[in-house]
Amino acid sequence: MIIIKPIHIFSTTVFIFLTLLFYFGQESKIVQTVALQSEQVAKRVSLDANSLPLAEPLFNYAGNQQEIDIYIKQLNQQLDTLDSRVKVKSISTVKPTKEMFLELFANYKTIYIVLIVDRNHIKYTYIIVLLFTLANALLYRKVFKKHIENKVRKSIASVETIKPKLVIDLYSKSLFIEGNTDIQSQLANKPLCFYLAMIEFSYAHPDLNLHLNKDVPTELLTIAEKYFHRLSVLGHTVRKRPNFSNSLEKTLSEIRAALDEILRQSPDLKAKLYPPKAHGEGSRSKLHSYGLKNLAESDYEIRGK
Amino acid sequence: MARLSINLLFVLLKKYKLSLRTILYLSVIASTWLVWVLSQLVIADTYIHLSPVQKHKFQCQTASSENHAVFRVKVPTKQLAEQMLSALCKNSVVKRQFGHVEVFWGGSLAEQIEFFGKGIADLILSKDSIMQALRADATHNYTPIIGYSSYSAFFISNKEKPKLEKAYFLDKRIGLLDYPTSRSGHILPKKAFKQLDLDIKNLDITYVSSHTTLRDKLSNNEVDIIASYWNEQTDDDKFSYNYTTPIGDNITGSRWYLKLTENNTDLACAVQKITKKIAQSVGSAYFESLEEFWQCENSPYKFIGEKK
Numbered sequence: 001m002i003i004i005k006p007i008h009i010f011s012t013t014v015f016i017f018l019t020l021l022f023y024f025g026q027e028s029k030i031v032q033t034v035a036l037q038s039e040q041v042a043k044r045v046s047l048d049a050n051s052l053p054l055a056e057p058l059f060n061y062a063g064n065q066q067e068i069d070i071y072i073k074q075l076n077q078q079l080d081t082l083d084s085r086v087k088v089k090s091i092s093t094v095k096p097t098k099e100m101f102l103e104l105f106a107n108y109k110t111i112y113i114v115l116i117v118d119r120n121h122i123k124y125t126y127i128i129v130l131l132f133t134l135a136n137a138l139l140y141r142k143v144f145k146k147h148i149e150n151k152v153r154k155s156i157a158s159v160e161t162i163k164p165k166l167v168i169d170l171y172s173k174s175l176f177i178e179g180n181t182d183i184q185s186q187l188a189n190k191p192l193c194f195y196l197a198m199i200e201f202s203y204a205h206p207d208l209n210l211h212l213n214k215d216v217p218t219e220l221l222t223i224a225e226k227y228f229h230r231l232s233v234l235g236h237t238v239r240k241r242p243n244f245s246n247s248l249e250k251t252l253s254e255i256r257a258a259l260d261e262i263l264r265q266s267p268d269l270k271a272k273l274y275p276p277k278a279h280g281e282g283s284r285s286k287l288h289s290y291g292l293k294n295l296a297e298s299d300y301e302i303r304g305k
Numbered sequence: 306m307a308r309l310s311i312n313l314l315f316v317l318l319k320k321y322k323l324s325l326r327t328i329l330y331l332s333v334i335a336s337t338w339l340v341w342v343l344s345q346l347v348i349a350d351t352y353i354h355l356s357p358v359q360k361h362k363f364q365c366q367t368a369s370s371e372n373h374a375v376f377r378v379k380v381p382t383k384q385l386a387e388q389m390l391s392a393l394c395k396n397s398v399v400k401r402q403f404g405h406v407e408v409f410w411g412g413s414l415a416e417q418i419e420f421f422g423k424g425i426a427d428l429i430l431s432k433d434s435i436m437q438a439l440r441a442d443a444t445h446n447y448t449p450i451i452g453y454s455s456y457s458a459f460f461i462s463n464k465e466k467p468k469l470e471k472a473y474f475l476d477k478r479i480g481l482l483d484y485p486t487s488r489s490g491h492i493l494p495k496k497a498f499k500q501l502d503l504d505i506k507n508l509d510i511t512y513v514s515s516h517t518t519l520r521d522k523l524s525n526n527e528v529d530i531i532a533s534y535w536n537e538q539t540d541d542d543k544f545s546y547n548y549t550t551p552i553g554d555n556i557t558g559s560r561w562y563l564k565l566t567e568n569n570t571d572l573a574c575a576v577q578k579i580t581k582k583i584a585q586s587v588g589s590a591y592f593e594s595l596e597e598f599w600q601c602e603n604s605p606y607k608f609i610g611e612k613k
Contacts, residue, residue: 014333018340025344033351044355051361051411053514060512062483075358082353125347132336135310139332142315143325 010140015133022129026121030085034117037086042102044075045091045113049106055093058108063093087116164266166273168196170227170234170304175262177269178301185258189231190242195255197224197244198275199300202292209289212278216245234304252290272299363387364407365394372404379409379417379426386410388583398575414486421447427564428576432486433557441562448565448608450573451580453558454594456534458489459549460497463523467530467550471501474508480519480528483512490516493553494532520544573608574601 045052052071055063072088079087090096093109104111164177173192176184187195198210201220210217224244244251252275263270272295278288317328363386376399380386386408393399393406409420420426421435424445441447460467467473482490498505511528513519519531524543534556535549561580563573577599584595600609 014336018336021337022340022344025341026348029345029348029351033348036351037353040353040355044358048358051359051413053412060483062511062513062518064514071358075355078355078358079353082355083349084353122347125343128343128347129340132340136329136332136336139329143329146325 007137007140007144011133011137014136015129018129018132019126022126023121026125030119030121034085034119037084038102038115038117041075041079041084041086041088041115042104042113045088045111046104046106049104049111052091054091054109054111056109057093068092085118087118089114089116164269165298166262166269166300168192168199168300168302170230170302173231173236175258177262177266180265183262183265185261187258188254189228189236190244191251191254191258193224193227193231193242194244194251196227196302197221198255198290198292199273199295199302203295203297206293206295208291210291211289212248216248221245230305269299272296361411362407362409363390364405365390366405367394367400367403372402374403375405375407376403376428377407377409377420377426379420379429381410381412381417381430383410385430385583388586389579392579392583396575396579398571402569402572412484414484421562424564429562430559431562432559434488435486436560436562445564446566447562448573449598449611450561450563450577451584451598452560452596453584454596455555455557456489457554458493458532458552458556459535460494460530460532460552461523461535461540461544462530462548463526463544464529464548466548469497469501469550469552471503474498474501474503474530477529478509478511478527480511480513480522480531482516482519482532483514488553488556489534490519490532493556497552570599570606573599574606577601 048071053061053064053067055061068091072091076087089099091111091113093111095101095110096112096114099114102113102115104113164179166175167178168175172186173189174184174186197220200223201208201217202210208217210220221244225241228241255275256277259270259274263274273292275290275292276288376393378386378389378393380389390406390408393408399406409416409426417429417431417435418439421429421431421441422439422444424441424447428450429447436442436447460469479494481494485491495505498508511522513522516533519528519533520540520543522528523531532552535546540546561576563576565573577597578601581595581597596611598608598610600607
């Protein structure tokens with residue numbers, strides 16, 4: 001089934017309109033040309049009429065048709081070379097019936113000129129109309145495409161207002177972005193519990209800095225212990241209770257490695273949930289904090305809490 | 306190209322902050338305008354300039370191009386004009402005396418009177434009656450050079466010998482010539498009707514423009530009687546001399562007249578030679594029997610006048 005699209009209606013309308021315009025334009029020019037050229041022919045015949053052996057009823061002149069025919073032939077040859085739309089069919093002093101004619105009124109005679117008029121349009125020039133229609137259709141398509149793109153962009157923008165969030169699943173000990181389970185990463189018990197504790201702690205105390213050269217706050221360690229206990233409740237293999245304050249750097253880099261892949265697509269979330277790295281010289285200064293800043297509740301979800 | 310112009314459009318669109326819709330409107334309006342202009346342009350230029358179709362004047366230059374003297378000739382037909390032109394330009398006497406030769410042709414009587422009566426033509430083919438009417442011999446010293454012999458005029462019919470009776474012509478279709486200077490085809494038959502006390506208005510007369518057309522109409526039975534001369538060469542096959550009735554004899558034929566202001570005997574004899582040759586080349590009996598007005602065999606050349 002053919003689906004009629006707006007572009008088809010547009011193109012058809014433009015094509016019909018332009019064709020009509022082109023047709024009437026050419027028609028009017030042809031009419032004008034024919035009128036002008038007929039006058040030119042009439043002028044020539046008038047000037048030559050004196051030496052033409054035309055019949056003159058008033059003076060009983062019979063005229064000489066052969067001479068007239070030769071004259072017409074010669075005149076038409078000239079008209080041919082000039083690409084005239086008008087040709088002479090006959091010149092006589094007898095009023096022709098049926099046909100259209102030009103009348104030249106002289107003193108003692110009236111000369112009637114019957115013309116053969118070529119009113120044909122130049123057909124191949126109608127390609128112009130086609131080209132213009134095509135150009136307008138292309139422009140219309142472009143305009144239409146932009147319009148659709150804008151629409152799509154708007155709907156995408158409205159989807160994005162529902163912000164993505166990081167999901168930490170205690171059942172499978174995995175991390176992923178909500179709605180995108182293709183990219184997941186697993187974490188071992190210790191970094192998982194520590195990361196969960198970091199999130200919870202940083203959310204509760206957004207103003208507190210966590211420094212590498214200081215001891216891990218006891219509150220944070222308590223939360224980590226709590227999550228470790230939860231993991232064992234959920235049935236995960238637990239060997240022995242880890243010491244959370246030991247080898248802190250290693251734990252952090254494990255967390256970072258797991259997050260790197262997941263948060264690559266969402267830089268906004270990464271800024272909030274990625275434990276900040278120390279940069280440059282003197283990075284181990286007192287100023288560097290590995291705590292998470294500006295966390296919102298909507299940024300993460302912990303399943304199986 | 307289209308892609309480029311569309312991209313250009315979008316550049317404009319960004320610069321002037323026009324909406325796509327406006328651009329589309331503008332494009333349609335521009336297309337409308339362009340299509341109209343092109344529809345006017347595709348039809349070729351309307352103006353045509355027509356030059357005169359038939360040349361009624363031929364000219365040639367003789368060897369002496371420095372000489373500005375012009376020899377003008379007036380003849381009735383184009384064919385004769387062409388023959389005269391080449392013959393005159395080749396002639397040694399004409400070459401010596403004139404720089405140009407101009408030959409005018411045309412059957413109009415009015416033109417002939419202008420050329421003859423005002424002394425424009427140096428050489429003209431005309432009739433004695435016209436010469437007499439204009440007194441061209443006295444005013445411009447026109448002298449006859451050569452003349453076609455005298456002939457007789459007849460009513461010619463196809464089926465019986467025409468009778469010069471009033472009642473005979475009343476129910477007949479009659480063919481005459483349309484030019485009033487023709488004696489055999491116009492003046493003499495009308496004179497005959499007048500003598501028979503016939504009103505021309507009551508006669509069924511068809512006018513034609515030449516003797517040939519008259520004969521064609523008679524053979525085709527479009528007319529019953531024509532008025533013409535008897536051409537022994539051609540008419541004996543088509544018509545019977547028994548079915549002719551004479552209406553006049555000893556009609557002087559056409560003559561070549563030369564305007565001779567000086568006693569230019571060389572020129573007179575040169576022209577006589579040329580016109581005689583041309584007349585004979587036509588080859589009809591009517592034209593063959595020529596009357597020469599000049600004695601050109603032995604020097605001194607002289608005018609001998611009409612034979613009595």
